[in-house]
Amino acid sequence: MNILVTGGAGFIGSHLSEALLERGHSVHSVDDLSTGSIKNIEHLKGSRGYAYTIGSIFDKALLAELVDWSDAVYHLAAAVGVRLIVEDPVRTIETNVHGTEMVLKLSSKKKRRVIVASTSEVYGKGPGGGPFSEGADLVFGATDRARWAYACSKAIDEFLALAYWRQKAVPTTVVRLFNTVGPRQTGQYGMVVPSLVTQAIRGDDMTVYGTGRQTRCFALVSEVVVAMTDLLECKPSLGKVVNLGSSEEVSILQLAKRIKTMTNSRSKIVFVPYDKAYEAGFEDMQRRVPDLSRARKLVGFRPKATLDDILKSVIDHIRAQRP
Numbered sequence: 001m002n003i004l005v006t007g008g009a010g011f012i013g014s015h016l017s018e019a020l021l022e023r024g025h026s027v028h029s030v031d032d033l034s035t036g037s038i039k040n041i042e043h044l045k046g047s048r049g050y051a052y053t054i055g056s057i058f059d060k061a062l063l064a065e066l067v068d069w070s071d072a073v074y075h076l077a078a079a080v081g082v083r084l085i086v087e088d089p090v091r092t093i094e095t096n097v098h099g100t101e102m103v104l105k106l107s108s109k110k111k112r113r114v115i116v117a118s119t120s121e122v123y124g125k126g127p128g129g130g131p132f133s134e135g136a137d138l139v140f141g142a143t144d145r146a147r148w149a150y151a152c153s154k155a156i157d158e159f160l161a162l163a164y165w166r167q168k169a170v171p172t173t174v175v176r177l178f179n180t181v182g183p184r185q186t187g188q189y190g191m192v193v194p195s196l197v198t199q200a201i202r203g204d205d206m207t208v209y210g211t212g213r214q215t216r217c218f219a220l221v222s223e224v225v226v227a228m229t230d231l232l233e234c235k236p237s238l239g240k241v242v243n244l245g246s247s248e249e250v251s252i253l254q255l256a257k258r259i260k261t262m263t264n265s266r267s268k269i270v271f272v273p274y275d276k277a278y279e280a281g282f283e284d285m286q287r288r289v290p291d292l293s294r295a296r297k298l299v300g301f302r303p304k305a306t307l308d309d310i311l312k313s314v315i316d317h318i319r320a321q322r323p
């Protein structure tokens, strides 16, 4: 198939493009390099069936041309990272809502297969922190807390993708990605694993926000993108939301300690209050665990990488980047 990947030079987009090429598809990435990087796709340049455009999904003529060329669209272009969202809420809301609207509108005209990337942020402050199945209620905080703008903007994306299926028979699927990590993810936008690994390798203080007792489940990007490619031709996934992630839960303090040990680092682990790390009144999720049974049923998704495997891949990558 000819496949368009929006946000294709991003961390997940670049891994997804790789997985699609490995399956023999032709891939065209479009990325405005706002949070993506040309370095992420350097190794793909010159691969058979690969092309890219540095441009915006808001360039209607460009997007129309690329959707026209494609048989399927993976829509990953979005404003991501909790820090970016808190610092630049206007960009977050506009990029996420209007970008998805443009992609779905154009794909609808041509009846293209569309897979929209969403996020586990949409579960918000759901009770108990999971395990969240796709039908769980979404629970957000007040609109004066910037963090929730991200969750709400992605929830609107999901509503829209599902509405296009229901009302216009556009074959859409939404993938809700839980904390996905691996090589090429940057700590620049505040994501915890690359941030802590970089600090540990440099010998800087390792910053644990809040008490460090909050937990997350970290999934390896290469396993997540295989499931995303498997969903492409999975008919029962049409008009559905599918969680992708890992169920190995770890507290952020344990994570920091593990990274410190694995890197043999002399760094100190320091606690930073949320209002210093983000903004006054910042609300964090104390726990976020996915229920992965739908993905297992649909595409046999069973992530195998352990947290140590994942951390090792990130540590090796960040070490290799250093001059």
Ligand code: UDP
Residues within 6 Å of the ligand: 081, 082, 083, 121, 179, 190, 191, 192, 193, 195, 196, 207, 208, 209, 210, 214, 216, 252, 284, 285
């Ligand atoms: N976090 C941290 N130190 C950092 C960056 C993040 O303790 O340098 C915490 C953050 O407050 C959250 C967890 O790590 O509780 C995961 O953060 P991330 O931004 O990676 O993903 P989120 O789950 O918040 O989307």
